[in-house]
Amino acid sequence: xxxxxxxxSAAGLLAAQDAPPPPATARSRALELAGAFAxxxxxxxxxxxxxxLEAGKPQFLQVNLFSGNEYWFSAAALPPDxxxxxxxxDENGRPLAEEVFQDGAAAAAGLVxxxxxxxxxxxALLAGDKAGFCxxxxxx
Amino acid sequence: xxxxxxxxxxxxxxxxIPSPGEFFAAMGDHGQPNWTQMFVPKTAVSTSSREQMALMxxxxxxxxxxxxxxxxxxxxxxxxxEIINLAxxxxxxQSVLGRGNSxxxxxxxxxxxxxxxxxxxxxxxxxxxxxxxKDKDLVIMVTVGAWIRxxxxxxxxxxxxxxxxxxxxxxxxxxxxxxxxxxxxxxxxLRGAALIxxxxxxxxxxxxxxxxxxxxxLAPEAVNELAATMISxxxxxxxxxxxx
Numbered sequence: 001x002x003x004x005x006x007x008x009s010a011a012g013l014l015a016a017q018d019a020p021p022p023p024a025t026a027r028s029r030a031l032e033l034a035g036a037f038a039x040x041x042x043x044x045x046x047x048x049x050x051x052x053l054e055a056g057k058p059q060f061l062q063v064n065l066f067s068g069n070e071y072w073f074s075a076a077a078l079p080p081d082x083x084x085x086x087x088x089x090d091e092n093g094r095p096l097a098e099e100v101f102q103d104g105a106a107a108a109a110g111l112v113x114x115x116x117x118x119x120x121x122x123x124a125l126l127a128g129d130k131a132g133f134c135x136x137x138x139x140x
Numbered sequence: 141x142x143x144x145x146x147x148x149x150x151x152x153x154x155x156x157i158p159s160p161g162e163f164f165a166a167m168g169d170h171g172q173p174n175w176t177q178m179f180v181p182k183t184a185v186s187t188s189s190r191e192q193m194a195l196m197x198x199x200x201x202x203x204x205x206x207x208x209x210x211x212x213x214x215x216x217x218x219x220x221x222e223i224i225n226l227a228x229x230x231x232x233x234q235s236v237l238g239r240g241n242s243x244x245x246x247x248x249x250x251x252x253x254x255x256x257x258x259x260x261x262x263x264x265x266x267x268x269x270x271x272x273x274k275d276k277d278l279v280i281m282v283t284v285g286a287w288i289r290x291x292x293x294x295x296x297x298x299x300x301x302x303x304x305x306x307x308x309x310x311x312x313x314x315x316x317x318x319x320x321x322x323x324x325x326x327x328x329x330l331r332g333a334a335l336i337x338x339x340x341x342x343x344x345x346x347x348x349x350x351x352x353x354x355x356x357x358l359a360p361e362a363v364n365e366l367a368a369t370m371i372s373x374x375x376x377x378x379x380x381x382x383x384x
Contacts, residue, residue: 043161043253046260047154060141060149062156064315067308068169069162091314091355093141115355116166118314120141120149137155139162 026050026134029076033106034138037072042138050134053077053084058124061135065113073121074108075135081105082128086135089120105131151318153283154264160205160290161256163309168209170305173297175210179203182289182378184222190230191333194278195377197226197266198285204243204259206293208252216247216255223262230278232269239265277330280322284339285377287319292370299360299367308357310366316347338376342369 027048034044049061065071077084086109088096096119099110113119123133150156167173181203185196200223207215220243227236239262246254263286267279291310298306323331323340330336346369349362358366 043165043256045155045159045162046257046264047152049150049152049155051150060145062149062151062314064156064158064312066158066162066166068166068305089141093143093146095141116309116311117355120146122141135155139165 024078024080026076026078026132027136029078029080029106030074030134030136033076033101033108034072034074034136037074037108037138040140042070042072042140044136044138048134048136050132053123053125053131053133055125055129058122059133061121061123063119063121063137064117065111065119066116067113069139070110070112071137071139072108072110073135073137075106075123075133077105077125077128077131077133079105079128079131082131083126084131084133085122085124085126087122087124089122091118091120093120153267153279153322156318157283157287157315159256159260160202160286161208161260163290163294164205164209166309167294167297167306170303170309171297171301173209175206176212178293178297179206179210179212179215181207181215181219181222182374184226185378189333189335190275190278191281191330192335192377193226193230194270194281195285195288195335195339197223197230198263198282198287199289199374199377200226201259201263201282202286202289202293205256205290208255208259211250211252213247213250217244220244220247220262223266227266227269230266230270230275231273232266233272236262236265236269277326280319280326281336284319284323284343287315288339288370288373288377292367292374295363295367295370299363302360302363304357306357307360307363308355310358310363311350311352311355313347313351316343316350319343320347335376339373342373345369 073086075086082105084107086107088098088109088111101108204219224240242258270278349366
């Protein structure tokens with residue numbers, strides 16, 4: 001997972017911005033980020049979670065994960081000048097020590113769960129007042 | 141997280157519920173399933189009951205993932221055709237029907253990764269079409285059908301190849317609670333249909349089986365019971381009107 005983070009920071013997202021991009025949506029940005037993980041064998045789920053983030057009002061989503069799989073939760077927000085984060089919690093709401101990636105309005109968190117069951121994903125605005133967001137996830 | 145945040149966390153059919161493919165991938169991490177042997181496809185049921193058709197559609201979607209794991213291109217194509225034929229009977233939009241060709245093309249090229257995405261996209265598009273046609277009550281049934289079939293395949297395999305690692309995958313109380321809550325929210329007439337009553341009753345019993353303490357794996361006896369319950373549910377869903 002760490003190699004992947006270095007790749008993302010050094011080449012993936014930044015290089016993609018050199019070409020004129022199509023009109024971006026939060027979902028297309030989130031998929032763009034998740035696409036980097038797909039290069040490492042992660043399969044992207046078709047489903048997504050979208051909504052609006054406000055400063056000081058994080059949003060939480062319940063997910064169900066399997067031990068043995070590896071997961072990345074990728075999110076992006078618009079407008080692009082905000083800063084967001086993705087954090088993971090166990091079924092009791094305790095924060096997990098996961099791999100994280102943060103690049104302005106895009107963020108991701110990776111986890112290899114040690115037990116199958118319920119987990120929570122938190123998306124939050126770190127800078128900015130209000131933003132639309134979209135979260136997707138991938139597994140392998 | 142505060143207790144209130146835990147209790148009020150959002151749940152979304154499209155992302156909170158894992159795909160059968162995700163479930164099968166985890167099984168491969170803990171054991172060595174013989175997917176070819178395990179892929180014994182179900183055929184679409186002959187029935188006029190829309191709720192049974194929706195449940196069966198979910199079963200077929202899970203079969204599609206199973207065929208992908210077995211890398212059985214013809215099996216994927218056949219299952220894809222069954223899905224589309226059943227979707228037609230449920231009057232889903234034309235856009236879904238084109239998915240059948242994509243499934244066939246990807247299967248022709250043995251593009252297993254694309255097939256996993258296409259199967260999930262097809263399922264999501266069918267559900268979206270159901271919502272647009274004011275058939276949103278059928279959506280939860282597709283989800284339930286896929287989960288039942290995926291769990292039946294997994295539980296049967298695990299009952300024959302028990303290990304705590306594999307059995308831990310069956311510990312899914314939050315999913316069962318979500319499915320039960322979706323079925324409980326159906327209109328009374330639909331909730332009272334014999335098949336839905338059976339499904340609700342058996343999922344209620346399943347919840348007790350999969351709610352283990354401290355995230356412990358299910359015991360072998362619980363796995364056997366779960367497998368038997370899931371087999372009986374899949375049989376009930378795939379039983380046609382003309383069958384005894």
